[in-house]
Amino acid sequence: MKRKELAxxxxxxFALFLGAGNLIFPPLMAQQAGENWLIAIAGFLLTAVGLPALTLVVLGRLSSADKLTAALPKWMDRSFWFLVLTTLGPAFVLPRAVTVAYEMGIKPFYSGNGLMIFSAVFCALTLVLALKPGKLVDYIGKVMTPALIAMLALLAISAVINPLGTPTAAIETYRQAPTVNGLIQGYMTLDAIAAVAFGWVIIQTIRNTGVKCNKAISYYTLRIALIYAFLMSLCYLAMGYLGATSSDIAPQATNGGEILTRYAAGEFGTLGQLLLATITLMACLTTTVGLTNANGEYYKNTYGVKFKISATVIMVLTAIISNVGLETIIQVSLPAILILCPISISLIISTFFIRTHSTAEQRHISISQTTVVIVATLFGSIDALNILGKLPTTVIPFAEHWLPLFSSHASWLVPVAITIFISKLCSREYKNHDSVVIS
Incomplete structure (x- = not known):
């Protein structure tokens, strides 16, 4: 692969991951962290960038995204991918991207209700770009992303040269433990689960350049993950600095979008609002194209559905669901995402420690990996109920006492680590009894 293709x-x-949510999340966190914003961002980067990058590296090492679940029972394998891609697709993330693009990119300049028309046009444009997956690098990597980076750089450099305020005192949460809270906020971006979906696109894109050797795919995926991590870290640092210096123009802001809007207007006036609208629209478009492509690749490879048919159905559903309302979409789909995220991360972690031997010709079901998924699902469900405020109040004191990291919404981590450790001990003594072979 040539260097230009790799770049x-x-x-x-980078553009696939960079949705509007990634832009508006760090400013609010940094404003609340105040003088401790850099320490908080350091923790944020470990989970918001580190986990997705690790996921990409693991998928590249496997040389195929579907191998991540190949050692699970078939019903569990299919259920996982269906839920992940449907939730990241028309059930939640795609409609959210369309809605956010309209709210931040169009609504500030239009007083009427044009969501229905906008969603139809936006989804049609997404479909046109997604129907030519071979051109994805040309559309996004060579044209849209450089333009997006240039606009982000303009906003970031202006904030450095002409900051509109100075970091203030941190709120209590970030005064006591800025790094820990940064870690938690980074985990809650849920980009680790997005990386699982984007793995389909990235590996297929590498193959389209003529790379077929599994070792070469692993090598190039690692380098791509490093490029992504570098660019996304710069973006988060820039948005964090912007948020940390925004207390004068956006005091007590309730969301990052408000901070960005006021900052852009403060730096460039009306031109700044147009700049931010363009950044938002492009960021949302690259994300919708990538997720549509991921869904299409999955249904084509797994069920033999033609890419054009699945992509069209996904975009039609997205256009319809976008008009349901963002609050309703979140209410329905957020529980699934909160549960799927620990399952995805657990699968990635277990891949390093639990060796499987599944192939396309013969499926080896790993009892160890299956147990890891069950444990992650159980404790991830507890975390999801806690985040959503649905956990019975009588259970919370018990969970706080007995479940490590419960208050950090990661009570699944220790049980999963213990399960993997026990599996490794057992596999050394019973190497021949760790898997069941299904011909």
Whole structure:
């Protein structure tokens, strides 16, 4: 693979992850962290960038995204991918991206209700770009991403040269434990689960350049993950600095979008609002194209559905669901995402320690990996109920006492680690009894 192709795929990967949510999340956190914003951002980067990058590296090592679950029972394998791609697709993330693009990119300049028309046009444009997956690098990696980076750089450099305020005292949460809270906020971006979906796109894109050797795919995926991590870290640092210096123009802001809007207007006036609208629209478009492509690749490879048919159905559903309302979409789909995220991360972690031997010809079901998924699902469900405020109040004191990291919404981590450790001990003594072979 040529260096230009590698750089273009790396740029494309950065753009796939960079949705509007990634832009508006760090400013609010940094404003609340105040003088401790850099320490908080350091923790944020470990989970918001580190986990997705690790996921990409693991998927590249496997040389195929579907191998991540190949050692699970078939019903569990299919259920996982269906839920992940449907939730990241038309059930939640795609409609959210369309809605956010309208709210931040169009609504500030239009007083009427044009969501229905906008969603139809936006989804049609997404479909046009997604129907030519071979051109994805040209569209996103070589054209849209450089333009997006240039606009973000303009906003960030202006904030450094002409900051509109200074960091203030941190709120209590970030005064006591800025790094820990940064870690938690980074985990809650849920980009680790997005990385699982984007793995389909990135590996297929590498193959489209003519790379077929599994070792080469692993090597190039690692380098692409490093490019993504570098660019996304710079973006988060820039948005964090912008948020940390925004207390004068956006005091007590309730969301990052408000901070960005006021900052852009403060730096450039009306031109700044247009700049932010363009950044938002492009960021949402690259994300919708990538997720549509991921869904299409999955249904084509798994069920033999033609890419054009699945992509069209996904975009039609997205256009319809976008008009249901963002609050309703979140209410229905957020529980699934909160549970799927620990399952995804657990699968990634277990891949390093639990060796499987599944192939396309013969499926080896790993009892160890299956147990890891069950444990992650159980404790991830407890975390999800806690985040959503649905956990019975009588259970909370018990969970706080007996479940490590419960208050950090990661009570699944220790049980999963223990399960993997026990599996490794057992596999050394019973190497021949760790898997069941199904011909």
């Amino acid at each position: 273009a795929i790396g740029f494309m990967t």
